[in-house]
Amino acid sequence: MTIALKEGYQPLTEATAIQLIKELGYFHAHDQLRCREIGDGNLNLVFHIQNENDKALIIKQALPYAKVVGESWPLTLHRATIEGNYLKNAIPLVPELVPQLHHTDEVKALTIMEDLSHLDIVRTGFIAGKSYPNLSRHIGEYLAKTLFFTSDFGCNQQVKKGLQQAFSNPELCKITEDLVFSDPFHESDTNDFEPELKGTVERLWQDDSLKLEVAKLKYKFLTHGEALLHGDLHTGSIFANETDTKVIDPEFAFFGPIGFDIGQFFANLLFQAITRTEENRDIILSHLHQVWKTFEETFTTLWHTSSVETFTRTKGYLEYVLKEYFKDSIGFAGCELIRRTIGLAHVADLDGIEDSSRRLASKKIAIELGRQLILQQSNITSTKDMERLFEKVKRGE
Template sequence: MTVTTKGAYEPLTESTAIKLAKELNFFKEGSLLSCHEIGDGNLNLVFHIVDENNTGIIIKQALPYAKVVGESWPLTLHRATIEGNYLKKAASLVPNLVPKVYYTNEALAITIMEDLSHLEIARSGFIKGKDYPLLSLHIGEYLAKTLFFTSDFGLNQQEKKKLQQLFVNPELCKITEDLVFTDPFFDSETNDFEPELLSSIEDLWADQTLKREVAKLKLKFLTNGEALLHGDLHTGSIFANEIDTKVIDPEFAFFGPIGFDIGQFFANILFQSLTRTSENRKMVTNHLHQAWDSFVKTFTQLWNNHSVEAFTKTPGYIEHVFSETFKSAIGFAGCEIIRRTIGLSHVADLDSIFPDEERIFIKQKALSLGKKLILKAEEIQSTTDIEKLLEQVLKEKD
């Protein structure tokens, strides 16, 4: 392959990624470069290139198909452009919480960005028992600022409509619509689960009340273009250490309901909470409280100081917005927990549990928790209520 930034799309290899980095002059002439493909997701290639001084860059390239299925599941390469545009927009709002973007190329479907290898994927760290004391405070700030300033509360309605045009993302939204809101609740061939879970899953499929509530959540996802969402905000999309947090992988970005990103983060904190003993579970569940409190505090400040909507001065309106956002976040979290337990794409928090009996036990609890979050979304008023529900589920006898 002859690498050129003006050439036709072709998947990179480690050697051609190095050639591309040299062509774009990211390193001094004569530098000794090494490259490793480090992508562990389903949709992209990710190359980490460093020189002899350990100065590095990341080249991310979208694949025209989903790796988990193969070339029989084609995907648009335009998602790389959406990701680059999202990161640039987020950098104008939360520059300390997203990686720097150095270069994008729509034809090659690549984004070249800051090397974050000094940080760790939050999911991996949590599984190892680590904690990131500032992570949830940062995520609350990130959510508040990215959501407020792309909503009708913080962005002129005409400017918002123009921005929406940049983030029309039908193919990746379809993945969410199917894999989060539809397939796990029916006997779909995309589902993937242990046979020991079948009885519980069949009960879930037969629960018409549950399905009705999921249908409402799916409708909200389909129709409520409230703000620009990350669209896939889980702990595998967050780099962190004790002091820094960086959100990555926003290729699912689109305009949707404000509660969706919040619910995704809640769900992934709950995955890790399910795996912890009672003695150290609190360290993880604290992130629920801190993230929501940080979101509310920051969003309120923005509401009071930067609102462009006249009705934000109306008493009681912000409380209504928070109530509706929290309620939908709880429901979305429940859907995410169920789909990551029995759907096509799992999480290492659960799948890495051994022995098998313990993994099945925890997955049973995950299904119970997800179902209760969906059905009790109207009743759950605080993150403390979420924590109480978690404890109740863990104490239930099968």
């Protein structure tokens, strides 16, 4: 399949990335630069460029296809513009929690941003046993501020409608619609799981009660434009160390249900809870509790101090809104657990377990936990309830 590209677009190489960064004036012409391509995802090239004095920058360039499949799966380059605009919108709201943005180019489909190589990719660090004590507090704040100030509670409704047009992202939303909500719950060529899981997976496909709840969640994803979402907030999209946290890769950004971003982060914490030994699990569960606590507290403060909606002064409305967000986040977390286990795009938390029997056991727990979260989303009213359900599934009850 031939992919139509804008004139002026050409995938960068390490040599042309160096040439570009010098032409833009970020380094001196005589600087000796080192460049390496470090992208480990499916959709982009990522170049780390550094001079002899250790000044460094990152160039991220969108590819016109998914690397995991190849040119038979074409992708829009407009997602680079979405990413740049999302960062421009987020920087005033959470300047310490997203990377500094230096330059964007819509034609070349690239973004130049600060180097974050002093930080860890959180998923990689978690797998290595690291804790990141400030992570959940930072992500709770990030979620509350980016979501509140792009919702009808914190953003003028006319301004929001303009933003919704600017962040229309149909191609990448279609990926989420298919890979998160549709394909894992039906027989599909995109699904990918071990033969030993076939019986477990087929029971999912035959569970009409489960599929009804997933259908409702998909409908919310399709129709509830509550706020500007990151759209792909997993632990591979977050850099951190002991003190700092930076959220990256918002190319899936669009206006959707607030619980989706929260649920994705919940699910990726639960992958770690599933795979860690009991003595190392408490920090992950504490992150689960802390992220919602911080989100709830920060969102509540903003509700009382920064609202543009008259009805936020109505008694009981805040409690109703937070309850709905939490319920949605539980269901979306369940979908994420299942799709990352049996769908096209997996997580290293599970796939990286070398012992096959332990890996399969962990995947069965992830599938069952996901199923229970989806089915019981109305009954789970706190992160403590979520922890209790996790412990019950982990014990095989």
